[in-house]
Amino acid sequence: MSCPTIGHATRIASYFVLPQSITTAIIAEVKTSFKNHFTVEKRGEEKMKIRAAIRDDFHDIHRLLMEVHQLHHKNRPDVYRDGDPMTKEDFLDVLENQRAFLLIAEIDGTVAGYCTVTIRDPRENPLLVPHRVAYMEELCVDVKYRRRKIGERLMKAAEDEARKKGAEKMELMVWAFNNAAVEFYRKMEMSTRCCIMEKYL
Numbered sequence: 375m376s377c378p379t380i381g382h383a384t385r386i387a388s389y390f391v392l393p394q395s396i397t398t399a400i401i402a403e404v405k406t407s408f409k410n411h412f413t414v415e416k417r418g419e420e421k422m423k424i425r426a427a428i429r430d431d432f433h434d435i436h437r438l439l440m441e442v443h444q445l446h447h448k449n450r451p452d453v454y455r456d457g458d459p460m461t462k463e464d465f466l467d468v469l470e471n472q473r474a475f476l477l478i479a480e481i482d483g484t485v486a487g488y489c490t491v492t493i494r495d496p497r498e499n500p501l502l503v504p505h506r507v508a509y510m511e512e513l514c515v516d517v518k519y520r521r522r523k524i525g526e527r528l529m530k531a532a533e534d535e536a537r538k539k540g541a542e543k544m545e546l547m548v549w550a551f552n553n554a555a556v557e558f559y560r561k562m563e564m565s566t567r568c569c570i571m572e573k574y575l
Contacts, residue, residue: 422524424531427476427488432465434485435476438514449551475539477531479515479524487515487524491532493539508536510546529562 427435443459468474468490479487490511496504510532515524533544544564548555 422479422481422486422522422527424527425478425480427469427478429466429469431478431485431488432462435465435478435488436460436462438485438488438516439512441517442512442514445552446549450549474511475532475535477528477535479519479528481519481524485516486519486522487513487528489513489528489532491536491544493536493541505542506540508532508539508541508544510544513546525558526562 439459443454443457447454447456468476471492473494474490474492476490477488478485490513492509492511494507494509496502496506513525513528513532515528536544545567546559546564548559550556
């Protein structure tokens with residue numbers, strides 16, 4: 375059932391000869407009903423938050439990273455071995471790295487996605503224009519929470535944090551087989567800078 379608007383309440387009240395106090399009460403009740411209806415929807419949208427990762431997030435991030443690694447191993451077993459992509463020591467090193475940051479997307483206290491970004495200083499090459507780059511190492515959203523704009527929120531939060539750290543642009547590498555990721559990054563206004571080609575001999 376749709377929620378009546380305040381305008382509807384005003385018009386309905388005007389059809390009857392009612393004391394002003396009753397008319398006001400009717401309109402106030404509809405306002406409250408409309409406000410509560412809207413607040414429920416808004417609370418649903420605000421359950422997600424983006425935050426910096428902490429030590430206790432290791433197991434959740436490891437689980438998601440395993441999903442990413444298994445996807446790559448399945449599609450490119452000639453490149454990726456079946457193994458553990460991250461130890462706890464690796465994770466703690468990222469947290470302590472001043473040139474990196476790891477962001478968490480959390481819904482109702484559950485880790486729904488994450489991204490890892492490394493800040494890279496300009497390379498010393500007289501033929502290249504120097505740029506301080508934020509390199510997206512990984513971005514993963516739990517399969518149960520996809521289609522909820524979590525990836526977009528993580529990407530935008532990473533861009534904001536990268537700007538604060540002096541990065542001029544964001545870069546990343548995505549495999550050609552991963553059509554969903556390619557489409558997502560294009561949606562986020564990223565463009566292809568170069569194409570790595572290969573041929574087995």
